[in-house]
Amino acid sequence: MTAWIADGAWWPDTVFRAAILTLPALLAGCDGGDSHAHAAEPGTPPAPYEPPAPTENRARALVETALQVDLATQQAAATVSIAPSQQPGISFDIGALEIASVTSALGTLRFRQQEGRLDIGVPATEEPFEIVIDYRFEAQDDFNGWMPETGVSFLWPGFCGNLFPCRDAPAAGQRYRLNVTGVPEGKTAIYPQRIPAAAPGYMPALALGDYMALALGTTSDGTEVKLWYLPGEAEQAISGTAYLTPSMDFFEQTYGPYAFGDVVGSVSVRWGQGRFGGMEHHPFWHVASEAIGSPEIHAHEAAHGWFGNGVRIACWEDFVLSEGTASYLAARALSPQGIDLWPDYECRLQRVCGDERINTVARPAGCNAIELRDHPLWSDVPYMKGAFFLKQVAELVGADTLDDSLSSFYRERFGTAARMENLVEHLRSAFPSESLRIDAIANGWLYQRACPSVPDQGCR
């Protein structure tokens, strides 16, 4: 059994550390009420702690989740640090998990499960409060959780609750720690031991296989870039990742520091025939073995470290903020390396614009009113219309100047969730003399269905 170790010692003091609650903090969750009625006689021993009733509280943020996952038994423990709150209770999305127990430094906590939601009775606190949820997860086979047959986890867009108690909304960010046991003899488990910056629920990921690791290089900021590939893939995987270290370097130097670790890389995953692409599981993003030779996919998944993860999307309707920007950034990073993605993007745009069954508005109205996996927006539309929106702004203000503005947006919004219109407004403010034209470009590419322009070139 081999479990690949991402960085130095982990599982330090914070994990399984009992929550320390000051008495005033604890009392903040109690009813102050009629103090006379509850006044204890001198010398009376304190009443035993009565755990609060389970209460729904989805507004209370999660700070960090440390997952201890046993693949052999499918038993797991989530040690969750929850944010201070004046309101008691905490709620999680739990999909098909079987919850065994919930405990804290105060003892056993009361909980209830209903309709894929777990409500736990925790007091209001003035400090972060730590709980431990012991549970069992089911194996999945439809790209909706841990898939032992395929050897990968797949939690996007809203399936984190099939692997651990989480929040499945894209805006919900928290840090993660992972430790995986029960790895079959001879297999290697690839996963980050830490995700040190706030990330959405679909970020934690695991891949199991006969992996070989290759160090690709180090960026000027000192980020080590690696590749994990499977037997028979060496040639394709190495040629596909030949541009990855300079691309990471370009992103760091152009848009700002990388936040998800000192070691990053592409992990080949056998998603199966016809499943081309990747998934932005930073710092070890997944690339389908069918796409392992594509420099674009490696650069695109790396770019999500800045847009999609570094800056999260506020709603699924803002998918274009993640995918359009990552597509544009991949083209920016590969261009100085002699790879021009735009002819291929033009053909993809042409296909999108010319097919009434595919074409949609890139940024539909609403917030989380759609189920992305079953919605027409889950198409190439946000990728291509979003990329061409930024390309046209670049033609207006200059690509380097636009990069500066994307960088300031990333730095201002890092660790938070943003809407696509926040980026449009940021660009309007950055280029006030062009704000009307930027509005027109945004309206054309993002808010109407018809494409403002369709490339006229021969595409296969």
Ligand SMILES: [Zn+2]
């Ligand atoms: Zn993407």
